[in-house]
Structures are given as structure tokens and as C-alpha cells.
Amino acid sequence: xxxxxxxxxxxxxxAQLEAAGSQMVLANTYHLHLQPxxxxxxxxxxxxxxxxxxxxxxxxxxxxxxxxxxxxxxxAEEGVTFRSPRDGRIIHLTPExxxxxxxxxxxDVIMAFDECPPYPAERSAVEAAxxxxxxxxxxxxxxxxxxxxxxxxxxxxxxxFLDLRREAAQSLVSLDLPGYAIGGVSVGxxxxxxxxxxxxxxxxxxxxxxxxxxxxGTYREMAKAIAAGxxxxxxxxxxxxxxxxxxxxxxxxxxxxxxxxxxDFTSLDSTCPCYCCQHFTRAYLNHLVRSKEVLGITLLxxxxxxxxxxxxxxxxxxxxxxxxxxxxxxxxx
Ligand SMILES: [Zn+2]
Numbered sequence: 001x002x003x004x005x006x007x008x009x010x011x012x013x014x015a016q017l018e019a020a021g022s023q024m025v026l027a028n029t030y031h032l033h034l035q036p037x038x039x040x041x042x043x044x045x046x047x048x049x050x051x052x053x054x055x056x057x058x059x060x061x062x063x064x065x066x067x068x069x070x071x072x073x074x075x076a077e078e079g080v081t082f083r084s085p086r087d088g089r090i091i092h093l094t095p096e097x098x099x100x101x102x103x104x105x106x107x108d109v110i111m112a113f114d115e116c117p118p119y120p121a122e123r124s125a126v127e128a129a130x131x132x133x134x135x136x137x138x139x140x141x142x143x144x145x146x147x148x149x150x151x152x153x154x155x156x157x158x159x160x161f162l163d164l165r166r167e168a169a170q171s172l173v174s175l176d177l178p179g180y181a182i183g184g185v186s187v188g189x190x191x192x193x194x195x196x197x198x199x200x201x202x203x204x205x206x207x208x209x210x211x212x213x214x215x216x217g218t219y220r221e222m223a224k225a226i227a228a229g230x231x232x233x234x235x236x237x238x239x240x241x242x243x244x245x246x247x248x249x250x251x252x253x254x255x256x257x258x259x260x261x262x263x264d265f266t267s268l269d270s271t272c273p274c275y276c277c278q279h280f281t282r283a284y285l286n287h288l289v290r291s292k293e294v295l296g297i298t299l300l301x302x303x304x305x306x307x308x309x310x311x312x313x314x315x316x317x318x319x320x321x322x323x324x325x326x327x328x329x330x331x332x333x
Contacts, residue, residue: 001026001058001234002305006035007051010239011298012305014053020274020302021309024056026234029101030065034086038104046106058109058234061098061140061155064183064215067116075115077132095139099152103145111181112140114155119189126159130168133157141175151178153212159184160193162200169204179210182230186215195224202228219251219311223331226315227324238308242301245289248308251331256300261286274306275299 002009002017005028009017017025027047032038044050047057066073066080073082079094098113113136115129137154144152154172158165165182172180182201185194198213202225205211210232213225217235225233241248245257249269254261264282272278276285276299288296318324325332 001232002238003028003234003236004051004053005236006031007041007047009301009305010243011294011301012239014051016275016298016302017053017305018055020306021313022055022305024058024232025053026058026060027051027105027107028062028065029059029098029105030062030069032059032105033062033091033101034084038101042104042106048106056109057107059102059105059107059111060214061102061111061113062093063098063111063114064116066093067118068187077135079113095136096143099140099143100145103150107150109151109153109179110144112137112152112154114157114183116157116184116187117159119159119184119187121159123159123161123164126157126161126164129159130157130164134168134171137172137175141177153177153179153181153210155181155183155214156201156205157184158197158201160189160197162196165197165201166204169201173204173206177209179212180205181212181214181232183214185213191221194221198225198228198230202230205229217308219248219308220331222308222312223315223328226312226319227332233312235308238304239301242299242304243297245296245300246304247285247300248304256282256285256289256296258286268303269307272303272306272310274303276303 001024002022004025007027041047041050066082073080079092081092084091095113102110114133117126117129154177156165156168156172158168182198185197202211207229211230212232213230217233217237222233245255247254247256247268261282266282268277268282280299285296318327
């Protein structure tokens with residue numbers, strides 16, 4: 001899932017996202033609550049109509065942003081109080097409030113409001129966050145106004161403590177939710193720990209329901225997580241790299257500002273079917289990036305989203321023909 005933080009995947013139109021092969025798009029509850037506010041989105045007919053995205057959508061709960069971005073936050077059993085970075089007003093976010101906002105936004109998949117402990121954190125603090133996340137999940141389930149229209153996923157926390165991850169997964173599964181996510185990863189821990197967490201958690205989540213690894217979406221991390229059974233990813237990396245003039249090309253990261261591309265009149269990636277690779281040269285991209293032209297960001301974002309989706313498509317095909325572990329051995333080792 002490309003990330004459409006404010007109901008837009010930065011610099012890409014829905015038509016371009018579709019051309020890139022996107023099947024599902026994520027939007028952020030926290031950002032949409034602050035601007036334009038969920039009432040405007042609801043009056044527009046919901047997120048899909050508001051941003052003209054016809055495919056499935058997922059909204060996060062706002063928890064991750066509150067815990068990672070906000071200053072002056074106060075965590076209590078009731079919920080979290082923080083100051084809006086936009087206008088300084090005090091905002092109170094609770095499990096009930098997060099679900100009410102997500103009900104108004106109207107995405108197909110909504111996420112439970114969870115407590116995401118930082119990394120590193122003491123075991124006792126992570127244990128408390130796991131327990132609170134479970135209590136908050138039950139409040140989310142009770143508050144959910146339209147379970148027939150929106151699938152509510154629970155989130156497994158537990159930091160780097162694998163036994164806590166397993167216990168959290170087992171208690172979530174007992175609630176028989178339509179899908180499950182592994183959260184609280186990609187918060188600054190080494191990549192090796194992400195793999196350990198996923199390997200220790202995914203087997204305890206049912207294989208016949210969607211399993212979603214939150215905030216992860218680079219080649220190796222996706223390949224390894226798919227091997228562990230993960231189905232869904234979201235990541236800002238393809239568009240963020242695009243904004244920084246960088247491209248993902250067959251497993252590598254290239255800086256298009258680099259002088260070596262100045263007179264390179266070949267395609268960015270001749271094997272890629274995207275509009276950028278089919279119509280423009282590396283020299284032109286180098287020029288756009290150096291001139292800070294918006295089109296450069298659009299073309300690189302379009303290519304990067306296409307590239308990562310093609311990567312997962314190739315993995316899907318290799319799984320179906322039983323060649324995954326051999327064809328992707330270099331990513332899985
Ligand atoms: Zn391309």
C-alpha cells in the first residue's frame with residue numbers, strides 16, 4: 001500500500017497510482033483529523049469519493065503518529081492528550097474517538113487504537129503497553145459502529161520481546177478479528193530485529209486472514225516477511241525517496257542528482273513498464289532533480305511505487321509456481 005497521508009499519495013494522481021499497479025492505499029487518521037477534519041471527508045461522501053480512489057483503502061488509528069510525532073503528550077488509561085502541531089489546540093484521542101473518526105472517514109479497513117512503545121524500551125513498559133493495547137482493542141470493538149462495512153484489524157505490540165509478541169498475538173486471535181497487524185516495528189530498531197519479531201509473531205496469526213506488517217516496505221524486509229506469511233505492507237519510502245531525487249532500481253538505491261547521470265540518455269530501468277521509464281532518460285531526470293522541478297518528484301515517485309509493487313507481484317508469481325525460495329534466495333538469506 002502506498003501511503004496517502006493526507007488523502008493523497010504525494011505528487012501522484014489516483015490514475016497514476018492505478019497505472020503503478022496499486023491495489024490499496026493507506027491514509028492517516030491523525031493527519032486527516034487535523035486537516036480537513038473527518039466531518040468534511042464524511043460530507044464529501046467518505047475518503048474514496050473525497051480523493052477519487054476507487055480501490056480499497058485502509059486508515060491507521062492515529063496512535064503511531066500521536067506516540068511518535070506529538071510533543072507534550074500525556075498517556076492515561078482513558079486515552080492520549082496532546083497538543084496539535086498545527087494550531088496548538090489540545091486534542092484528546094481515545095480508542096472510541098479514533099474509531100469514530102475512522103468510521104466517518106469510511107476506509108474499508110480500520111485499525112485499532114494502540115499504544116506503541118518507543119525503541120528501546122524497558123520490558124515492564126512494553127508489557128504495560130501490550131496489556132493496555134488489548135484493553136483498548138476491546139473498547140475499539142465495542143465502539144465500532146459499522147463492522148459490516150469496515151473491517152477492524154487488531155495490532156500486535158510487544159517491542160523486541162518475542163514472548164510478549166507471541167502472547168499478544170494469541171490474545172488478539174481469541175477475539176476473532178477480520179485481520180491482524182504487527183505494529184511497533186520500524187521504530188528505529190535494527191532490521192535484523194524486525195525479522196526476528198515477524199518470524200516469532202506471524203505463525204501465531206491465522207493464515208486464512210490478512211496479516212499486515214505496519215510501516216515496512218523495502219525489498220529485503222518485504223521478501224523475508226512474506227516468507228513468514230505477511231500479506232500486507234505500507235511504506236512511505238517509494239514516495240519519500242522520490243522527493244529526495246532517489247530511485248529504486250532492481251534492488252538498488254540510486255541518487256539521480258549524481259553527476260554520472262548528467263549525460264546518460266538511457267531509460268531509468270528499461271525493464272520497467274512505468275510512464276517514467278518508458279518516456280524519459282536518466283539525463284532528463286538528473287536535470288529535473290537538480291532544477292528541483294516537481295515533475296522530477298512525480299516521475300521518480302511513480303517509478304518507485306511501480307518498482308516495489310512489481311517486486312511483490314514477482315514474489316506472488318514465484319509463490320504460485322513454487323519457486324519463491326530459490327528465485328528470491330538472495331533476498332531471503
Ligand atoms: Zn519505472
